[in-house]
Amino acid sequence: MNALDEAEKRARLEEIAPERLAELDAEDEGEDHPLPDLPNVEDYDEVRMRCAPNPNGPWHLGHARMPAVIGTYKERYDGWMLVRFDDTDPETKRPDLDAYDGILDDIDYLGFKPDEVVKASDRMETYYEHARELIGLGGAYTCSCSGEAFSELKNDGEACPHREKNPGVVRDEFEAMIDGEYESGEMVLRVKTDIEHKNPALRDFVAFRMVDTPHPREEAAAYRCWPMLDFQSGIDDHLLGITHIIRGIDLQDSAKRQQFVYDYFGWEYPEVVHWGHVQVDAYDVQMSTSTIKAKIEAGELDGWDDPRAPTLKSVRRRGIRGQAIVDAMVELGTSTSDVDLAMSSIYANNRDLIDEETPRAFLVRNGFAPRSEGAEAAYAATEVPIAGGPETAHPPVHPNHEERGERDIPVGDAVLVETADLPDEGERVWLKGYGPVRYDGDGFAYTDDDIDAVREEGVDVIHWVPAAGSVPVRLRRTDGDVYGYAEPGYADYDPDDLTQFVRVGFARYDRADEDETVAYYAHQ
RNA sequence: GCUCUGGUGGUGUAGUCCGGCCAAUCAUCUUGCCCUCUCACGGCAAGGACCAGGGUUCGAAUCCCUGCCGGAGCACCA
Incomplete structure (x- = not known):
């Protein structure tokens, strides 16, 4: 009955409420998308997103979610995708020089092409410039408290003595940081947020610290004063015109921290989507870069492409299409709760892709x-x-x-x-x-x-x-x-x-x- | 301890904002049957879920409260 006069209904709707018709069409199109709509897309001329990997090793399966989801959104909204290597820790998460190209290769395997690729370690002067500006705005101070001492004060909601330091001194000390005149642990630059904020995670966080170990990239090896992720990433997201940030729940508080910096500069914070952690079944080996690396070094795995390793190189060597992984990742959606990815769903997707031609x-x-x-x-x-x-x-x-x-x-x-x-x-x-x-x-x-x-x-x-x-x-x-x-x-x-x-x-x-x-x- | 955040079948997901059309969608999975020169594909069928308890309501997966369980942050890691 209803189907009979569908066309007639459309014609009538066209007459009395064309905008409603457009809405209906949009809803219909939406049904094809397993991923939820991105927030407030209509407020932007272009949806601009970034993958921000740390190039500290080859990718495991879980890493594929980032390009899979972001790349899928890019296609859906005809948007723009940046790959930005957040390689600002030369020590603890020391970049692996092969990982830069390796990751780009993996993204290619998954079927996506970044519109632009940048390395944070090439942008140090930009971060310094913005830090100087922030100091000028009274939004940051140099601090020589030890980590524990500051943590104690912070947990009690108390400012450290350096907080009200003379701006000229802050400026000089920060320049000295840049010039490498301190050693690791001696001096940091903190963002002045709200030392009494009810969430202790947001109180006066570190923006720059000293690292004695030179960066493995020759171009960045001379720097000793490195920005922390919250500062670097926050500055870059604005400067690179990112409209939508999609990342893990471990960075949930990041947006709130960065908001303070954005407020000082009078910037609008991008839209944010957070997702939970992914676990993949069917592997004995834990899905973590450091664990896999350790097992390879111990000889328990033959390499990153050992069939027992939960890595992209491994599934690729097994002949599984990147598309099968992307489909599975997209099916996971962007829920904030942790999810278990069943390898069987990757296999089912892959079978769909290859059975007819194999x-x-x-x-x-x-x-x-x-x-x-x-x-x-x-x-x-x-x-x-x-x-x-x-x-x-x-x-x-x-x-x-x-x-x-x-x-x-x-x-x-x-x-x-x-x-x-x-x-x-x-x-x-x-x-x-x-x-x-x-x-x-x-x-x-x-x-x-x-x-x-x-x-x-x-x-x-x-x-x-x-x-x-x-x-x-x-x-x-x-x-x-x-x-x-x-x-x-x-x-x-x-x-x-x-x-x-x-x-x-x-x-x-x-x-x-x-x-x-x-x-x-x-x-x- | 403080602060966020979440809980729909084995797995993932839809529905939750705006309570009824939800005895709950789709996919995967498992089982059985059919097809087939026994795989795979395809077809059919079955199985399996609203964390718990109260409350509001004619009516709750959906709203409220409490509890339980989980995840994240409180790093000079990303």
């Missing part, structure tokens, strides 16, 4: 080297002589796409099958893509049964490879390495090619070593 191949498993706790699997292959049938098998490249042709697998005198698939003596089995055989205890004899044997008589269909000419494969899984033999055609694959090993799962061809070919397992 060719099939046989892999007969024979051996397993577990590399994680509780992993168990027993795979064994049996060689069985075969006689009486055609010389070659022709299974399709893809069961849903006849037009892609057939694989040609020579059978030879014997085949390998997984021992668990071996039928009882006297029973038949259907070698997939080849035909029916009867097992006589020693070998397979081709029978003349047609496919009805499978359809109506319940003969099992199993995968197999020829005993001669098959490709020894090591299939690297998150729980260990599976050994086996792939059909001869697998020798023609190139690195990055995907295949679906029938009844085993999707895998990415990695390389051909001298004695074996290495593939990485993605998922079933």
Whole structure:
């Protein structure tokens, strides 16, 4: 009934309330977006956002959320995306020189292109300029209290003696900080907020401190006086025209702290969205840069792309599309509560993306080297002589796409099958893509049964490879390495090619070593 | 201790602002069936949730109160 006069209703609405019609259309479009609307988008000419990673190491899976969500919003609002490396801690979170390009590479893998890339460590003079200005406005003071001493005063809501220091002295001491005349811990510049603020986290926070360790980037190695995140990031967000900040709840109080700086300068604070922490299931290794780094150094992981590492390099090597990760991250939304990301949803997304285009191949498993706790699997292959049938098998490249042709697998005198698939003596089995055989205890004899044997008589269909000419494969899984033999055609694959090993799962061809070919397992 | 912030199936999410159309959406997941040269894809079906207790109301996932549980900040880390 209602559907019948939908068009009529629209026409009528157009007449009496065109603005309402536009609203309806906007609502309809909104249904396609898993992510909630960004706040107050209409107040800005352009939605400008930033990813602000600390380049202190390669990215783990959780890091993907930042570009995934921000990049998706960028596409949705036709906005602008900055990648800004917040590398202002040369010591505790010391930047890793390879991480700058590594992160950009990961963002590219996820399918996004930043409109601009900057490094905070290139912008030091800008931060100094603004600090000078802030001092001029009476909004900051140099302080030589020890951390503990200040903390104690602060917790009691009491100002330290340096707070009312003569502005000229503050100016001189700050210049001395810039000139590196203090050592680490001797002097900081604090933002004057409200020392009695009911939230102790907001009271007179540190804007600059001394760091003795030189920055690893040559261009920034001479600086000793470094801004803290709250100051640097706050200044940059304004200067770079950021309209929407999207970041984790750990920075919840940051906006409130930075608001004080913005107030001194008379700036408007951007819109902010905070999200909770992400945990990913399916990994034994904790998702943290330092933990992964430690495990690699201890030899427990082979590297950042070890299949057991919850890193982007790892899933990438397994042949999982960046898009699958992005989709999963976007589905998580931007809730402030902590969320668990199920790898199965990444796998489901990936399967959606690759199944149609991925060719099939046989892999007969024979051996397993577990590399994680509780992993168990027993795979064994049996060689069985075969006689009486055609010389070659022709299974399709893809069961849903006849037009892609057939694989040609020579059978030879014997085949390998997984021992668990071996039928009882006297029973038949259907070698997939080849035909029916009867097992006589020693070998397979081709029978003349047609496919009805499978359809109506319940003969099992199993995968197999020829005993001669098959490709020894090591299939690297998150729980260990599976050994086996792939059909001869697998020798023609190139690195990055995907295949679906029938009844085993999707895998990415990695390389051909001298004695074996290495593939990485993605998922079933 | 102080200050924020959150709690819908196994997981994620919609609904919460403006109480009824919610015996709660969608996806993933699990199970069963169908399709198929046993995978994957596809189709069908089933399973599974409003943190607890009070209150307001004709009516509460939605509003109020209390409790419980969780996360974050109070760094010269980001």
